[in-house]
Amino acid sequence: MASFTLQGIPVSRGITIGRAHLLRPAALDVEHYLVAQEEVESEVLRLQSAIAQVHKELQTIWADLPPDAPTELGAFLDVHALILSDPMISEAPLEVIRIRNYNAEWALVTQIEALSAQFDEIEDDYLRERKADIQQVAERILKVLMGSAQHLPHQASDDERPANLIVVARDISPADMMQFRNVAFTGFVTDEGGPNSHTAIVSRSLGIPAVVGLGNASELIEQDDWLIIDSDAGVVVVAPPSIVIDYYRDRQAVLLKARKKLNRLKKTPAITQDGIEISLLANIELPQDAAAALEAGAVGVGLFRSEFLFMGRTGHEHVLPTEEEQFAAYRDAVLAMKGRPVTIRTLDVGADKPLDTTDHNILNPALGLRAIRYCLQEPQLFLTQLRAILRASVFGPVHILVPMLTHSFEIDQTLEMIEKAKQELRAENIKFDDKILVGAMIEVPAAALSLPMFVKKLDFLSIGTNDLIQYTLAIDRADHEVAHLYSDIHPAILQLLHMTVSAGEKAGIPVAICGGMAGDVRLTRLLIGMGFRELSMPAALLPEIKQAILNTHIESCQPHIKKILRSFDPAVIHDELSQLGMAGVTLQ
Numbered sequence: 001m002a003s004f005t006l007q008g009i010p011v012s013r014g015i016t017i018g019r020a021h022l023l024r025p026a027a028l029d030v031e032h033y034l035v036a037q038e039e040v041e042s043e044v045l046r047l048q049s050a051i052a053q054v055h056k057e058l059q060t061i062w063a064d065l066p067p068d069a070p071t072e073l074g075a076f077l078d079v080h081a082l083i084l085s086d087p088m089i090s091e092a093p094l095e096v097i098r099i100r101n102y103n104a105e106w107a108l109v110t111q112i113e114a115l116s117a118q119f120d121e122i123e124d125d126y127l128r129e130r131k132a133d134i135q136q137v138a139e140r141i142l143k144v145l146m147g148s149a150q151h152l153p154h155q156a157s158d159d160e161r162p163a164n165l166i167v168v169a170r171d172i173s174p175a176d177m178m179q180f181r182n183v184a185f186t187g188f189v190t191d192e193g194g195p196n197s198h199t200a201i202v203s204r205s206l207g208i209p210a211v212v213g214l215g216n217a218s219e220l221i222e223q224d225d226w227l228i229i230d231s232d233a234g235v236v237v238v239a240p241p242s243i244v245i246d247y248y249r250d251r252q253a254v255l256l257k258a259r260k261k262l263n264r265l266k267k268t269p270a271i272t273q274d275g276i277e278i279s280l281l282a283n284i285e286l287p288q289d290a291a292a293a294l295e296a297g298a299v300g301v302g303l304f305r306s307e308f309l310f311m312g313r314t315g316h317e318h319v320l321p322t323e324e325e326q327f328a329a330y331r332d333a334v335l336a337m338k339g340r341p342v343t344i345r346t347l348d349v350g351a352d353k354p355l356d357t358t359d360h361n362i363l364n365p366a367l368g369l370r371a372i373r374y375c376l377q378e379p380q381l382f383l384t385q386l387r388a389i390l391r392a393s394v395f396g397p398v399h400i401l402v403p404m405l406t407h408s409f410e411i412d413q414t415l416e417m418i419e420k421a422k423q424e425l426r427a428e429n430i431k432f433d434d435k436i437l438v439g440a441m442i443e444v445p446a447a448a449l450s451l452p453m454f455v456k457k458l459d460f461l462s463i464g465t466n467d468l469i470q471y472t473l474a475i476d477r478a479d480h481e482v483a484h485l486y487s488d489i490h491p492a493i494l495q496l497l498h499m500t501v502s503a504g505e506k507a508g509i510p511v512a513i514c515g516g517m518a519g520d521v522r523l524t525r526l527l528i529g530m531g532f533r534e535l536s537m538p539a540a541l542l543p544e545i546k547q548a549i550l551n552t553h554i555e556s557c558q559p560h561i562k563k564i565l566r567s568f569d570p571a572v573i574h575d576e577l578s579q580l581g582m583a584g585v586t587l588q
């Protein structure tokens with residue numbers, strides 16, 4: 001077979017070599033037949049039982065989640081459970097059976113096709129990934145109906161494992177990803193998915209090489225084909241000649257050695273060659289992630305994405321975590337960090353992180369009732385969270401970080417709510433740190449363009465570059481169709497970053513970055529050269545960033561940085577970045 005190469009969206013790190021294991025979706029060309037009138041109710045029952053069985057399957061997967069499972073998985077499973085419970089899936093097809101006498105499979109597929117057509121008509125690119133979720137849930141029901149469980153290779157013992165297996169699929173549901181953990185898969189290749197799709201997020205958490213958004217890879221690749229995934233480049237080589245395999249094996253060995261070496265830097269402080277110390281912090285999603293943060297040498301938690309405590313709650317008594325539950329989670333994270341600061345971000349739900357299917361603007365969720373907007377509309381929920389955070393602040397340094405702040409009145413209302421939570425605790429004689437620092441995420445362009453409003457009232461700022469880029473460039477961060485337009489080095493982004501760090505410097509308040517740019521080693525010199533002294537990132541990326549800092553002399557970077565910040569010519573920006581020693585930044 002002739003070798004060929006596919007280019008997709010890189011979403012994870014590293015290289016893997018193995019054989020393709022194709023996952024075929026359940027055949028959507030199901031049997032079509034009409035059921036006799038007297039059999040209609042038993043056909044309805046057949047579909048209801050299949051749905052109930054899928055519910056059980058999801059619950060079992062949920063209950064079997066190993067303690068070290070990526071924190072996002074519980075949330076993803078819940079999204080599928082919510083879809084399954086939605087009347088569009090759990091009731092509408094039953095009506096199709098009753099009204100049209102369709103068999104159960106046909107009724108389900110008819111409904112899914114109608115739903116898909118509706119998604120297509122709305123023409124909202126963001127919804128594409130939700131559409132995939134609905135299809136995954138439908139496929140699960142069909143598999144039960146057709147009595148055909150997804151074929152997975154059994155857990156092979158070492159001596160019978162001839163090669164690593166790489167999953168090749170149209171798309172992979174989070175629930176399936178969970179099952180794959182127990183099988184010897186070492187890579188993921190999918191036709192669909194954007195940089196923030198489920199496969200992307202989970203493979204990053206698992207540290208497994210993956211490329212998504214490949215278009216029709218699952219049709220071009222055949223079962224057992226040899227594959228190489230070069231995750232950093234987003235490249236999949238199909239049926240490579242042995243000389244190419246040898247080349248990648250060598251690169252793989254070099255990468256592995258480099259990673260081991262980096263781990264030795266754990267206790268070394270991140271100080272540049274001209275003596276400037278940079279605080280490298282970790283982003284966490286659950287308190288148990290604090291261990292990995294310490295292991296990577298983080299000097300604190302720069303972003304605790306508290307919304308993950310609010311998702312993944314199937315099987316819990318309360319739909320929302322109680323004050324006690326939240327308090328315990330925040331306290332555990334604070335205690336685990338042993339005196340290092342923990343920045344807890346208040347609830348950031350909405351957009352790609354719905355709390356449930358009804359509470360966000362389905363037409364344009366990224367611009368809808370998200371984050372602080374949601375919290376200010378749900379004061380009791382917000383107050384409960386603030387009380388829990390305040391109570392945790394007696395166990396170590398805690399900072400409160402507020403997402404999506406845009407308006408001056410939102411800042412005021414947030415500060416009033418914090419004051420109210422403090423007053424309540426005082427009245428109840430409950431201790432907390434009265435001087436707790438409160439900061440704003442700068443992630444809406446309007447915030448970056450009205451910084452005096454923020455620096456006057458807040459103790460620190462932290463830039464959420466993922467959203468700042470999404471909103472400034474009007475690029476949905478979860479949509480692979482516009483992923484090529486997502487650029488961290490667009491002059492507009494660089495100007496906003498520079499304005500923010502300069503405003504913080506002038507006002508004497510710290511400005512961190514906690515979005516994806518902080519963990520991109522190609523940008524480290526640029527960011528610290530601009531003046532950033534705090535970077536917060538996934539723990540796994542921290543050692544690499546530290547090494548870049550140790551190898552940097554900030555003063556000698558300045559001429560390049562000045563040129564970059566004065567230029568609105570992408571070619572000049574790219575050229576100067578290369579000269580900073582960061583060749584490889586893709587020009588957009």
Ligand code: PEP
Binds near residue numbers: 305514
């Ligand atoms: C960001 O927007 O950059 C950020 C850190 O927050 P999240 O990715 O959770 O939206």
Ligand code: MG
Binds near residue numbers: 403443466
């Ligand atoms: Mg954000």
